[in-house]
Amino acid sequence: MTAAKVDLKDDDAYRAHRGEFRTLTVPERSYLAVDGHGDPNTDAFAVAVQALYPVAYALKFASKAAGRDYVVPPLEGLWWAQDMDAFTRRRDKAVWDWTLLLLVPDWLGADDVAAAVEHTRPKAPERLDDVRLEALTEGLCVQTLHVGPFDDEGPVLRELHHEVLPGAGFSPTGRHHEVYLSDPRRTDPAKQRTILRQPVG
Known part of the structure; x- marks a missing residue:
């Protein structure tokens, strides 16, 4: 009998509701992972995405051949800037730094x-040699679900950042994390669904 395909999103870290700010611990x-800088509406961002997915599918097919199949998880991203108001107020995309992520079982x-x-490698995607395996420990986080365009x-x-975290006695301790549950x-x-997560302390 073929083993059931594992859906890596069947996990508490991928649960969020619109209008609810939930506290959880992410192990x-x-x-x-692959890094970049600047506006995500650029070729540089697309090239980074195109470097990740062939490796993710090669991993999946090798794992399936070894007897453990799984669904390639959704794209995720870490976002930061020297002044975080570039995200929350000005949305100044030119100064954003980012790391794109795909979860590995x-x-x-x-x-x-x-x-x-x-x-x-024979497919020769750009930035292939920039793709790496990265461990991320976020610990205590607050997250919610955003439904709508990224620009909203x-x-x-x-x-x-200005109401929920201070009201709960939290402050940000890590990079802003987004999980793209919808394929844009x-x-x-x-109707796009995006988890917005902030590690806190």
């Missing part, structure tokens, strides 16, 4: 990722 996770490790990168996140982030290529912007 250490491993991700495929806990039964796969550095050797598996290295093999997946080499398997992908500002009011939700302002509420999170196939989803009406008004």
Whole structure:
């Protein structure tokens, strides 16, 4: 009998509701990661995405061949700037820094990722050699669900950073984290679902 395909989103960290700011603890996770800077509506951002996915699918198919299949998880991103008001107020995309992420199952490790990168090499995606395996420990976080275009996140982030966190006695301790539950290529912007997460202390 074929083992059931694992959906990595079947996890508390991928649960969020619109209008609810929920506190949770996110354990250490491993991700495929690639870094960038500037406006995400650029070729540089698209090239970074295109470097991640071939490696992710090579990992998936190797894992399936070894007897453990899973659904490639949604794209995620860490976002930061020297002045975080560039996110919450001005939305000044030119100064944003980012790391794009794809979750790696806990039964796969550095050797598996290295093999997946080499398997992908004949396809020669740009920035392939910039893709790495990164461990991320976020710990205590507050997250919510944003429904709508990415450019409409500002009011939700302002509420999170200037009302919710101070009201609960929290302050940000890590980079702003987004989980893209919808594929923007196939989803009406008004229906896009994005988890907005902030590590706190």
